[in-house]
Amino acid sequence: MKNLYNALLLKQLYQLKNLGYRYTNEKPYSHEERELLELPNSIQALKKQAQNCHLCSLNKGRNHVVFGEGNPQADIMFIGNVPLEIEDNAGAIFLGRGGEMLTAMIEKVLKLSREQVYITNLLKCHPLLTKEVHESEFHTCKAYLFKEIELVNPKIIITLGERAFHYLTNDFTDLKEIRGRVIKKDGYSIVPTYHPNFLLKNPSFKREVFLDLKKVQKLSTL
Numbered sequence: 557m558k559n560l561y562n563a564l565l566l567k568q569l570y571q572l573k574n575l576g577y578r579y580t581n582e583k584p585y586s587h588e589e590r591e592l593l594e595l596p597n598s599i600q601a602l603k604k605q606a607q608n609c610h611l612c613s614l615n616k617g618r619n620h621v622v623f624g625e626g627n628p629q630a631d632i633m634f635i636g637n638v639p640l641e642i643e644d645n646a647g648a649i650f651l652g653r654g655g656e657m658l659t660a661m662i663e664k665v666l667k668l669s670r671e672q673v674y675i676t677n678l679l680k681c682h683p684l685l686t687k688e689v690h691e692s693e694f695h696t697c698k699a700y701l702f703k704e705i706e707l708v709n710p711k712i713i714i715t716l717g718e719r720a721f722h723y724l725t726n727d728f729t730d731l732k733e734i735r736g737r738v739i740k741k742d743g744y745s746i747v748p749t750y751h752p753n754f755l756l757k758n759p760s761f762k763r764e765v766f767l768d769l770k771k772v773q774k775l776s777t778l
């Protein structure tokens with residue numbers, strides 16, 4: 557799903573489903589309109605487009621779009637979940653104690669700097685007005701995530717937390733069972749592990765994350 561057409565189509569299908577539709581024959585966009593909905597082919601242009609995005613209801617409460625950061629040619633990409641309020645206020649990703657934890661994971665275990673990897677989230681807007689993010693919002697925003705993955709083209713994707721892994725792969729295996737495994741998908745190696753915010757509440761799981769990142773370090777040198 558690398559263009560907005562699919563994201564908009566999905567959004568419309570969710571809306572119809574919520575209204576009770578079981579099927580529809582409607583064709584929402586013409587061929588010409590579809591072409592206009594292609595996403596740009598550079599990270600900077602993609603970021604600019606996301607900063608003006610009104611595709612889902614989360615645009616109403618956000619202060620800033622929190623787009624991915626880091627090396628646009630990185631071998632290693634981290635995918636988190638949803639921007640926090642502190643990140644929404646600053647317009648920057650992975651701040652606060654969770655951000656410090658992620659930085660420590662990158663620097664101390666992978667022996668890299670944050671600037672050498674690419675860090676992004678499933679969603680680019682903080683859900684300020686709603687506590688529960690609707691499934692359709694994750695699916696709508698996926699268009700940006702998938703385009704980021706295509707443009708950065710990392711060797712290894714580390715998903716942080718269950719939701720990032722589930723939405724990226726459509727594999728709903730429990731994170732406890734799948735973490736630390738190397739899953740090959742679309743030419744990428746995906747390594748699921750725990751989210752830094754989870755580690756803040758459950759520090760006993762740090763050992764598992766350490767082992768997962770050691771595996772990533774080994775893979776990145778192959």
Ligand code: SF4
Binds near residue numbers: 614615679680681
């Ligand atoms: S969350 Fe994603 S799809 Fe929704 S408004 Fe923000 S950038 Fe657009």
